[in-house]
Amino acid sequence: xxxxxxxxxxxxxxxxxxxxxxxxxxxxxxxxxxxxxxxxxxxxxxxxxxxxxxxxxxxxxxxxxxxxxxxxxxxxxxxxxxxxxxxxxxxxxxxxxxxxxxxxxxxxxxxxxxxxxxxxxxxxxxxxxxxxxxxxxxxxxxxxxxxxxxxxxxxxxxxxxxxxxxxxxxxxxxxxxxxxxxxxxxxxxxxxxxxxxxxxxxxxxxxxxxxxxxxxxxxxxxxxxxxxxxxxxxxxxxxxxxxxxxxxxxxxxxxxxxxxxxxxxxxxxxxxxxxxxxxxxxxxxxxxxxxxxxxxxxxxxxxxxxxxxxxxxxxxxxxxxxxxxxxxxxxxxxxxxxxxxxxxxxxxxxxxxxxxxxxxxxxxxxxxxxxxxxxxxxxxxxxxxxxxxxxxxxxxxxxxxxxxxxxxxxxxxxxxxxxxxxxxxxxxxxxxxxxxxxxxxxxxxxxxxxxxxxxxxxxxxxxxxx
Amino acid sequence: xxxxxxxxxxxxxxxxxxxxxxxxxxxxxxxxxxxxxxxxxxxxxxxxxxxxxxxxxxxxxxxxxxxxxxxxxxxxxxxxxxxxxxxxxxxxxxxxxxxxxxxxxxxxxxxxxxxxxxxxxxxxxxxxxxxxxxxxxxxxxxxxxxxxxxxxxxxxxxxxxxxxxxxxxxxxxxxxxxxxxxxxxxxxxxxxxxxxxxxxxxxxxxxxxxxxxxxxxxxxxxxxx
Numbered sequence: 230x231x232x233x234x235x236x237x238x239x240x241x242x243x244x245x246x247x248x249x250x251x252x253x254x255x256x257x258x259x260x261x262x263x264x265x266x267x268x269x270x271x272x273x274x275x276x277x278x279x280x281x282x283x284x285x286x287x288x289x290x291x292x293x294x295x296x297x298x299x300x301x302x303x304x305x306x307x308x309x310x311x312x313x314x315x316x317x318x319x320x321x322x323x324x325x326x327x328x329x330x331x332x333x334x335x336x337x338x339x340x341x342x343x344x345x346x347x348x349x350x351x352x353x354x355x356x357x358x359x360x361x362x363x364x365x366x367x368x369x370x371x372x373x374x375x376x377x378x379x380x381x382x383x384x385x386x387x388x389x390x391x392x393x394x395x396x397x398x399x400x401x402x403x404x405x406x407x408x409x410x411x412x413x414x415x416x417x418x419x420x421x422x423x424x425x426x427x428x429x430x431x432x433x434x435x436x437x438x439x440x441x442x443x444x445x446x447x448x449x450x451x452x453x454x455x456x457x458x459x460x461x462x463x464x465x466x467x468x469x470x471x472x473x474x475x476x477x478x479x480x481x482x483x484x485x486x487x488x489x490x491x492x493x494x495x496x497x498x499x500x501x502x503x504x505x506x507x508x509x510x511x512x513x514x515x516x517x518x519x520x521x522x523x524x525x526x527x528x529x530x531x532x533x534x535x536x537x538x539x540x541x542x543x544x545x546x547x548x549x550x551x552x553x554x555x556x557x558x559x560x561x562x563x564x565x566x567x568x569x570x571x572x573x574x575x576x577x578x579x580x581x582x583x584x585x586x587x588x589x590x591x592x593x594x595x596x597x598x599x600x601x602x603x604x605x606x607x608x609x610x611x612x613x614x615x616x617x618x619x620x621x622x623x624x625x626x627x628x629x630x631x632x633x634x635x636x637x638x639x640x641x642x643x644x645x646x647x648x649x650x651x652x653x654x655x656x657x658x659x660x661x662x663x664x665x666x667x668x669x670x671x672x673x674x675x676x677x678x679x680x681x682x683x684x685x686x687x688x689x690x691x692x693x694x695x
Numbered sequence: 696x697x698x699x700x701x702x703x704x705x706x707x708x709x710x711x712x713x714x715x716x717x718x719x720x721x722x723x724x725x726x727x728x729x730x731x732x733x734x735x736x737x738x739x740x741x742x743x744x745x746x747x748x749x750x751x752x753x754x755x756x757x758x759x760x761x762x763x764x765x766x767x768x769x770x771x772x773x774x775x776x777x778x779x780x781x782x783x784x785x786x787x788x789x790x791x792x793x794x795x796x797x798x799x800x801x802x803x804x805x806x807x808x809x810x811x812x813x814x815x816x817x818x819x820x821x822x823x824x825x826x827x828x829x830x831x832x833x834x835x836x837x838x839x840x841x842x843x844x845x846x847x848x849x850x851x852x853x854x855x856x857x858x859x860x861x862x863x864x865x866x867x868x869x870x871x872x873x874x875x876x877x878x879x880x881x882x883x884x885x886x887x888x889x890x891x892x893x894x895x896x897x898x899x900x901x902x903x904x905x906x907x908x909x910x911x912x913x914x915x916x917x918x919x920x
Contacts, residue, residue, distance in 0.1 A: 355784030
């Protein structure tokens with residue numbers, strides 16, 4: 230759950246940078262649309278309902294007016310109403326249905342028992358054979374629906390048109406309408422929720438293929454997969470195939486690059502070795518000693534430059550793949566190599582490394598880095614080399630220490646500078662530290678040199694975790 | 696010592712052949728892995744120098760092949776790339792040390808000597824047997840710290856016998872140490888050289904460390920350290 234929240238926070242923070250996730254965008258868009266649609270739907274539904282409801286009330290009042298009409302008789306020119314009406318609603322004093330009968334002059338001739346306690350000031354308009362449906366208010370402001378039908382009860386007298394009026398308070402209608410509106414809101418709101426949930430599920434389903442792709446990309450970056458699979462939706466296949474071509478191309482190019490760099494090294498350095506040997510032969514004659522010395526120095530310089538530049542060229546960061554190389558097996562391999570070379574020294578190596586620690590470097594680069602530093606340590610130590618790894622939140626700190634003579638403080642800066650070397654006894658050592666520094670630079674790391682508790686030098690590498 | 700050099704670049708091969716011969720080794724210099732395999736089948740070498748960048752069968756595969764054929768002599772690799780991948784693979788395949796091209800001959804020689812010392816079990820730069828002492832770097836024999844006047848051939852025989860102390864060494868092995876080619880070899884020469892060596896050792900310190908094992912060869916009887 231906390232993970233989900235964190236992801237939401239990330240998305241929210243991303244949204245401020247203008248890089249909202251696709252799913253969130255689609256969700257927001259769909260939600261806005263749905264809400265707008267419902268806002269438009271609401272008044273239409275309400276109007277339609279109220280129209281239909283008023284029609285029902287009108288018909289009911291009309292039916293009630295008919296009841297009045299059929300109950301009334303004209304006896305000797307006078308309107309006579311029975312004591313009890315067929316519709317009991319009219320007879321109950323506190324019923325809601327009110328009935329009135331007006332004569333053509335607008336005088337109230339009769340009112341139902343239910344209307345006795347009401348005081349509604351209503352005057353029929355009396356303009357012929359008309360039925361009217363309207364609303365009126367009584368003195369207290371209570372609103373009524375009024376149905377008014379004018380009818381001549383006898384055929385002969387034009388003036389004998391009576392007005393039959395039935396009334397019903399609108400409060401019932403209002404409370405019904407209110408109830409309807411509540412139901413409407415409830416259903417629409419519920420519908421909206423269900424819709425959005427379905428939408429979210431649909432989007433999740435749809436985006437699962439994108440997630441799978443991103444998972445595969447993670448694996449490619451970690452080096453667990455060589456290329457992306459072909460099990461993606463059609464729309465993505467175009468993209469994944471392009472990516473695969475790119476990956477294959479990069480890999481081929483790297484290999485080619487490495488091979489041709491190797492060939493180049495071989496084809497340049499072997500002639501240099503020959504020249505070196507010629508220089509040695511020349512220097513055997515006393516007259517040529519000075520020239521031979523110059524020649525050897527120049528050859529040495531050339532070979533260092535070639536070695537350095539070639540190593541550098543082959544050890545940059547690669548494009549897509551994010552490397553994680555297990556440290557321990559690599560160190561074991563390097564140490565067994567160096568143990569063999571420095572067999573006579575019986576160097577004791579202390580490894581203080583978590584067994585599955587990894588470093589975010591490419592295998593070849595890490596090998597050069599550690600090989601150069603370890604060879605230094607083996608060469609300069611008396612009997613002991615210590616390799617340790619510490620990790621904090623942001624950095625990895627790898628220390629390689631020896632019990633050798635160490636490096637005087639005033640020379641530290643100098644030997645960390647590119648291409649410098651302290652001992653001319655071991656040709657080729659000078660580029661070692663320069664390569665180490667270059668590799669570290671390209672991965673955003675740092676190299677420091679200080680004293681070791683073993684008594685010798687301590688080279689400390691600091692690498693950012695990401 | 697008998698050294699096999701496997702290097703495809705003719706000039707460098709020639710240079711190594713000359714310089715190593717001058718240092719008192721018997722050198723077989725070949726240009727590719729096939730020839731190297733042939734040489735090791737036919738002769739007993741004490742050391743091999745193998746270039747990693749060979750045409751055809753690579754230096755790495757050659758080393759693996761040699762080790763799987765049961766060859767025990769130390770192997771030093773020459774690498775042009777000088778990257779750690781090559782070094783680690785080379786040593787894992789069975790090599791014992793590496794030198795990165797271009798190198799100065801002195802460095803190569805120092806490494807070769809260290810390997811030879813190590814392979815014979817002597818890690819010091821000298822071998823001692825009682826009053827007799829060999830300075831392996833200066834190729835000098837001393838009796839009671841007095842230099843013993845030996846020819847280069849005599850010295851080589853003495854060094855070889857002392858390196859293989861308390862083992863019977865066949866005459867053929869000694870001959871391989873002295874001459875690179877079959878046709879120059881003559882068993883009588885070895886007998887003459889060993890005879891002279893014995894006389895010199897006896898004359899200076901009364902030493903008689905070399906026995907003859909009839910029909911088999913010679914035996915250095917003293918314990919060396």
